Amino acid sequence: MTLQFNDETFRDDYSFFNSERAIKRFPFPFHEDSYMYSVNMEQHRGGPVDSVYEKRFDVDEHYVSEMRDRAMVLADDPLRCQSLPHMTLAGWDLLELIMVSKSEDYPDLFELHRDGDKWRWINRPLGIDHSFTFLDETTLPYGPMEYITRQAQGDYAVLDQRDDNLWMDAGMITTQADWSLDFDIGMNFFEWHAPVPLAHEKGIFVRALKFLLNIQQGAPARRLNWTMTVNPLLDTSPENYHKWGIQKTTLTPENLGAKQHLRVELQTFFRLPRSNALVFPIRCYLCSFQDLMSVPKWGRRLHRVIRDLPDELATYKGFIDNRPMMLDYLAAFDDGLLTSPGIWPDLDTEPALQK
Amino acid sequence: MSGAEKIAVKVTEIVPLNDLVTRFKFERVDGGLLPTFSGGAHTVVEMQDGDITRLNPYSLMSDPMDQTAYTISVRRDDEGRGGSLFMHTRVALGDEMVISYPVNLFSLDLRAKKHLFVAGGIGITPFMAQIKQLERFNGHWELHYACRTPALGTYGDELRAHHPNETRIYYDDQDQRINLADLLEGQPLGTHVYVCGPKGMIEWVRNTAQADGWPREAIHYEEFLAPKPGKPFEVKLAVSNKVIQVGEQESLLEAMEREGVDAPYLCRGGACGQCETSVIDYAGNFIHRDHWLDDAEHDSGEKIMPCVSRFEGKTLVLDR
Numbered sequence: 131m132t133l134q135f136n137d138e139t140f141r142d143d144y145s146f147f148n149s150e151r152a153i154k155r156f157p158f159p160f161h162e163d164s165y166m167y168s169v170n171m172e173q174h175r176g177g178p179v180d181s182v183y184e185k186r187f188d189v190d191e192h193y194v195s196e197m198r199d200r201a202m203v204l205a206d207d208p209l210r211c212q213s214l215p216h217m218t219l220a221g222w223d224l225l226e227l228i229m230v231s232k233s234e235d236y237p238d239l240f241e242l243h244r245d246g247d248k249w250r251w252i253n254r255p256l257g258i259d260h261s262f263t264f265l266d267e268t269t270l271p272y273g274p275m276e277y278i279t280r281q282a283q284g285d286y287a288v289l290d291q292r293d294d295n296l297w298m299d300a301g302m303i304t305t306q307a308d309w310s311l312d313f314d315i316g317m318n319f320f321e322w323h324a325p326v327p328l329a330h331e332k333g334i335f336v337r338a339l340k341f342l343l344n345i346q347q348g349a350p351a352r353r354l355n356w357t358m359t360v361n362p363l364l365d366t367s368p369e370n371y372h373k374w375g376i377q378k379t380t381l382t383p384e385n386l387g388a389k390q391h392l393r394v395e396l397q398t399f400f401r402l403p404r405s406n407a408l409v410f411p412i413r414c415y416l417c418s419f420q421d422l423m424s425v426p427k428w429g430r431r432l433h434r435v436i437r438d439l440p441d442e443l444a445t446y447k448g449f450i451d452n453r454p455m456m457l458d459y460l461a462a463f464d465d466g467l468l469t470s471p472g473i474w475p476d477l478d479t480e481p482a483l484q485k
Numbered sequence: 486m487s488g489a490e491k492i493a494v495k496v497t498e499i500v501p502l503n504d505l506v507t508r509f510k511f512e513r514v515d516g517g518l519l520p521t522f523s524g525g526a527h528t529v530v531e532m533q534d535g536d537i538t539r540l541n542p543y544s545l546m547s548d549p550m551d552q553t554a555y556t557i558s559v560r561r562d563d564e565g566r567g568g569s570l571f572m573h574t575r576v577a578l579g580d581e582m583v584i585s586y587p588v589n590l591f592s593l594d595l596r597a598k599k600h601l602f603v604a605g606g607i608g609i610t611p612f613m614a615q616i617k618q619l620e621r622f623n624g625h626w627e628l629h630y631a632c633r634t635p636a637l638g639t640y641g642d643e644l645r646a647h648h649p650n651e652t653r654i655y656y657d658d659q660d661q662r663i664n665l666a667d668l669l670e671g672q673p674l675g676t677h678v679y680v681c682g683p684k685g686m687i688e689w690v691r692n693t694a695q696a697d698g699w700p701r702e703a704i705h706y707e708e709f710l711a712p713k714p715g716k717p718f719e720v721k722l723a724v725s726n727k728v729i730q731v732g733e734q735e736s737l738l739e740a741m742e743r744e745g746v747d748a749p750y751l752c753r754g755g756a757c758g759q760c761e762t763s764v765i766d767y768a769g770n771f772i773h774r775d776h777w778l779d780d781a782e783h784d785s786g787e788k789i790m791p792c793v794s795r796f797e798g799k800t801l802v803l804d805r
Binding site: 214216217219265290291292293340344346347348349403404405406 | 489490520521522523525526549550586587588589592594595596618621622701702751757758759
């Protein structure tokens, strides 16, 4: 498979687009016609061919453009990438995990050659060919975590584990859904989840933390999370709310299908071997409503999920004001037929829309 | 299957170190590299003893960066249920065995300005790997190691030879004692203390440090409990809809596994919390032996850790 990389932007003229192939493999997050929080974790051990679950770190057509966008965010605000001093070893762990995974999973795009501590890393899409000494920071242009995550799609929260808790002590966070590493750094699991409504009462976080503390080497896990974004923005940070928050008021019934995006995070969890830290890669996928509606099952289901979502969640996810307009648009794609269980598009078995 | 991921290994070295302790070296059967690990990690070794599968956790004591082999040291326990005796008497060079991926319940706190290690007897093993890890990154550490006699001072000579300034060894038979109060008193701010050894030593260090005002999160300890034998008892597993007997020499966890009930575990020593099980109904007394549940939970009768805890009484119904 040769991957074609899109030349696109996630800002200004928003030339971002999904190819036909990207739409079909979009990680639609709703496995049934309604949504409520759950600790929806499963093992991260591959998945259907060409799905976003297939490889340890999915590389897709947006790779080069996303890395360009990340570099711009960092140039404007270096605090999007931070690592407390005790997290350097975890950074090397992460560098090794990503380099080994990508070179094994995409040998036509990435190569890693190791001779003891002397390593050579080739990243063809970004035109990098770099020799360095493993565990020697002076041989890299950035710290190990920053070096590798400038070359890897998605955000990376690197969590120290101690005292039966997880601590947000390092991260590369430039494509986030309205939270801030600079605010959260040094916080523990309960502190950084404090703003989330409903889930505390349901004991979700206590169970989730227990699950995460027990994630073991060689046995990574994953889940999907979602929110909504107007315009295909990767950077919806609190730091830049003044730039993107106002854009939510630009939706009209005419432009909604193109402008309103479902934003899905593929969250994975890996135990890091040398540091015993946990890394939490958060990969962001965007898909416009009109592209989603090309899949009949997703058209039917998205309407029902958004219609029945509790107000607290629509508020927390930032689209309560636009929900009526979204529902007017989505209702046209819900013919009332049953949907098949599971998240996959089921194009072969799901009937075409009946109107 | 429960527990961590498994690795097929062969035994490539067996070295009796003294009357009680033997060292085993494992390499991958397929000749590949083993995963790196962090100092303080353990592996669960599976032993095929006839029809019985014994599963014992042992600290990895080799260099965490060395991916060619793992080593463990096994202290023979003649009063135990047979796992360590099996390792000593039945495992031979070239044998193929199955071990788990490394699991770390006794990790270094990498924020520490200094790491103060207190070891008793076979409790030296996790520190062997932690010392190698710290040496690689110029970490600041100090070890105080108490053992019965010079002959039983496993790795004492090696540690003293390589780290004469950081290592202090105390022999019981020479009436040498760690002066813990002075030792803790003299540490720089930002020091973390780690203790691994017999139960009494762990409590002594924890209590002394706490009384001395050390923050709770700067005190680390690890003790794997071997399940103890006890009176046989009967248990009803509500989810699996089975009534099973727990024998005198087996643990509740082992009895469930024997009956084909998959129960989660990571340490099998009362420390990790993985096998925590809810009690649906009971009439009798629990014999709680784990470190995981707190006193209130032990008293509540609502939870049990099947890896080390037992029950005496008429009725026990579990949510498994």
